[in-house]
Amino acid sequence: MQMNEPSAISAGRKVGDVILDLRNISLSFGGVKALTNISFDVREHEIRAIIGPNGAGKSSMLNVINGVYRPQQGEIIYRGQHRKNMDCYAAAKSGIARTFQNIALFKGMTVLDNIMTGRNLKMQSNFLLQALYWGPARREEIAHRRKCEEVIDFLEIQHIRKTPVGRLPYGLQKRVELGRALAAEPQILLLDEPMAGMNVEEKQDMCRFILDVNEQFGTTIVLIEHDMGVVMDISDRVVVLDYGKKIGDGTPDEVRTNQDVIDAYLGVAH
Numbered sequence: 612m613q614m615n616e617p618s619a620i621s622a623g624r625k626v627g628d629v630i631l632d633l634r635n636i637s638l639s640f641g642g643v644k645a646l647t648n649i650s651f652d653v654r655e656h657e658i659r660a661i662i663g664p665n666g667a668g669k670s671s672m673l674n675v676i677n678g679v680y681r682p683q684q685g686e687i688i689y690r691g692q693h694r695k696n697m698d699c700y701a702a703a704k705s706g707i708a709r710t711f712q713n714i715a716l717f718k719g720m721t722v723l724d725n726i727m728t729g730r731n732l733k734m735q736s737n738f739l740l741q742a743l744y745w746g747p748a749r750r751e752e753i754a755h756r757r758k759c760e761e762v763i764d765f766l767e768i769q770h771i772r773k774t775p776v777g778r779l780p781y782g783l784q785k786r787v788e789l790g791r792a793l794a795a796e797p798q799i800l801l802l803d804e805p806m807a808g809m810n811v812e813e814k815q816d817m818c819r820f821i822l823d824v825n826e827q828f829g830t831t832i833v834l835i836e837h838d839m840g841v842v843m844d845i846s847d848r849v850v851v852l853d854y855g856k857k858i859g860d861g862t863p864d865e866v867r868t869n870q871d872v873i874d875a876y877l878g879v880a881h
């Protein structure tokens with residue numbers, strides 16, 4: 612992520628080839644089938660939404676993508692590599708970052724320190740050098756802090772950089788969580804209900820930041836969101852889940868007119 616220099620695609624966003632391909636994914640918890648034979652793909656630089664009623668399997672799908680859950684069946688192809696499942700650490704190391712439905716920040720730590728935790732996997736120097744804050748460790752920490760300050764500028768949260776996160780209103784905490792994910796310079800950003808619980812103004816701000824991240828840095832975004840207006844406005848393609856099954860997949864216009872999707876949202880029994 613080049614915060615100060617123009618990115619290679621900043622002049623215009625181009626959706627690329629498939630970067631992530633999920634094939635026939637099934638996941639159960641005991642007798643509960645969370646996902647049944649789900650297939651869909653994600654193209655580089657696109658904004659891909661996952662929608663569906665409560666309990667449809669959306670969060671489970673994100674957890675499969677970043678290796679928190681291991682599906683019993685199916686295959687995941689990430690950047691051309693075939694896997695039965697992802698591994699959490701490897702996923703993070705290979706450029707998949709995420710935010711959570713319920714904010715997962717260190718409430719007593721400042722905004723800057725929370726965002727710094729997003730750079731942990733990029734730190735090279737060993738524990739002893741870091742503890743002594745000496746030589747390469749010192750130079751490294753300065754470089755990481757600089758990157759975090761760039762994220763802070765980008766998200767327009769300079770005024771709260773030294774504030775403990777627990778003292779911030781909810782909408783700003785969500786923005787800090789986005790900042791921590793951005794600090795990892797992800798290729799794919801997984802956002803689990805980034806606008807949940809926000810007022811209209813906070814939602815507009817968050818929408819703008821998501822679009823800016825996508826446009827300026829070319830970050831591929833997979834997001835779960837309940838606000839249909841937002842989803843239809845900002846997504847390139849939408850996959851729709853219901854009771855763990857895929858019932859729709861296409862552009863916002865295609866999904867909007869899909870009868871199965873309309874029925875699922877209106878609660879029509881088949």
Ligand SMILES: Nc1ncnc2c1ncn2[C@@H]1O[C@H](COP(=O)(O)OP(=O)(O)OP(=O)(O)O)[C@@H](O)[C@H]1O
Nearest residue numbers: 640643644645663664665666667668669670671672
């Ligand atoms: N760790 C788990 N253990 C047991 N069951 C689980 C677990 N995680 C998810 N489930 C079940 O899997 C199903 C899908 O849940 P999931 O949270 O993925 O749905 P969702 O679409 O994200 O719902 P929501 O919109 O309410 O967040 C639900 O029946 C849920 O109870």
